[in-house]
Amino acid sequence: MRTPGLAGLTVLLRLCVIVVVLLTSGSIGLVCYTAVESLDLSCLLRWDCPYASPNSTYTVQTKTQGDPWQDVPWCVWISSHSCDVSQIFSNFELYNMIRLGVHLTPTSTVWMEPRKFDYSDFTFSPPSVSVSLKEEQLLVKVQFPCTPNRRCSRERCCPISRLIDPWTTVTVYSELSPSEYQSRTVWTQEVMSHVEFSGLSLGHNYCVVANFSFPTFSMAASPKSAPQCVEVVSQSGETELMPVLCLGIALTLLLIFPLLTVFLRKPQPAATTPENQSKTPVHDLVSLVPLSLVPADPCDVHLELADDQMSIVSSSNLPSAEDLTSALGNAVSRVPLSHDPSSLAAYWDSGGIELELGLDSGISIPRLSH
Incomplete structure (x- = not known):
């Protein structure tokens, strides 16, 4: 016969077992699958909880070696199924951990098993290369991809070489025979x-x-860059082309120079206007007549006047008489004469010298003293 106290204890034990079973079954049923995606040192946590309620909320926490767990500020009580924690991690040489919490009630949170974030999750974009020649040497410059890490958040592009010191492998091969190649691996400590x-x-x-690749872990390596090709040409070969080029320029100038000379020397028609054609004064014509340097005797010069016309008769001993007569006649014809028919005498304004008509109907000029 059971006592009342023992019966009550048995019922209580049975209730505790039921509660434990229910709690155990619930936690076992709440399973979440997590995955980390990392490209160029970024970090994106994704998860899938197939048995969770559609209205469930989540919180993500991170932990760096030596530090406690901390909430990711923008991933607390969220309903989405992903969280970008790229701005959290800055030191990839230490252990970094991530965990996901599922909120069953406002006071109850179930934390999934944490996972590491390390080189096994790293993937990288291929770098870019540029090549140049300098004194028959091939210079290669390698540019690394950008990362969204918080160290360089203020810059448009933060190369991963600011966060890690990668091992860089550069390979040079001949385009005609790829089996001939050179390869070098350097530890990059610069940008x-x-x-x-x-x-x-x-x-x-x-x-x-x-x-x-990530330092000391060659398994976390980037794909190879797109090939950049260049032709190796001797500098002396380029120098040998200079005389040929100079000769071509000289021949071209020799062909163009005569054409320019003919064009520049082409006569230009002088513009003549009636105003420029002025008559030469009489006194200028007289001055232009070449006079003989031999002194002439005034007695040898005779002026004849007939019907208001005057002519000059000169002795044969005067040179250039024809030219002198022509010039002097033109000048005298413009000099005013005073002719008195009644006295048969003609007066010529010759500086006070009087001309008288002789018996031979000519005009005689008195002998002048030198």
């Missing part, structure tokens, strides 16, 4: 990586590709 190659064959086209 860009610079690599030089020499000993290349002249006249060949060479292509360059590059990739990089």
Whole structure:
């Protein structure tokens, strides 16, 4: 026969077992699948909870080695199924952890198993390369992709080389025979990586590709960049072309110079106007007549007047008489004469010298003293 106290204890034990079973079944049924996506050191957490209520809310927490768990400010009590925590992590050499919490009630939260965020999650974009030639050496410059990390949030592009020191591998190969190649791996501690190659064959086209990896973990490597090709040409070959170029320029100038000379020397018609054609005064004509330097005797010069016309008769011993007569006649014809028919005498304003008509119907000029 059971006592009342023992019966009550048995019922209480049965209720506790039922509660434990219910709680255990509920926690087992709440399963979430998480995944981390990382491109160029970004970090995006995604999850899927197939048995959770459609109205469930979530919170994401992060932890860095040596620090406690902290809420991600923009991922607290959210209903979405993803959270970008790229701005949280800054040191990738330490352990970084992420965990997801599911809110069953305002006071009850179930935390999923945390997961690490490390190099095994890293994926990278391929770098870009540029090539140039300098004194028969091939210079390669490697530019790394940008990252959305918080260290460089104020810059338009923050290369991953600001956050890590990647291993950069550059390969140069001949386009005609890809089996001939050179490869170098350098530890990049600058924003860009610079690599030089020499000993290349002249006249060949060479292509360059590059990739990089997380330091000390080559498994987290980027794809190779797009190839950049360049032709290796000797500087001396370019120098040999200079005389040919100069000769061509000189021949061109020799052909153009005569044409320019003919064009510049082409006579231009002088514009003549009636105003420029002025008559020469009489006194200028007289002054232009070449007079003989031999002194002439005034007695040898005779002026004849007939019907208001005057002529000059000169002795044969005067040179250039014809020219002198022509010039003097034109001048005298314009000098005013005083002719008195009654006295048969003609007066010529000759500076006070009087001309008288002689018996031979001529005009005689008195002898003048020198």
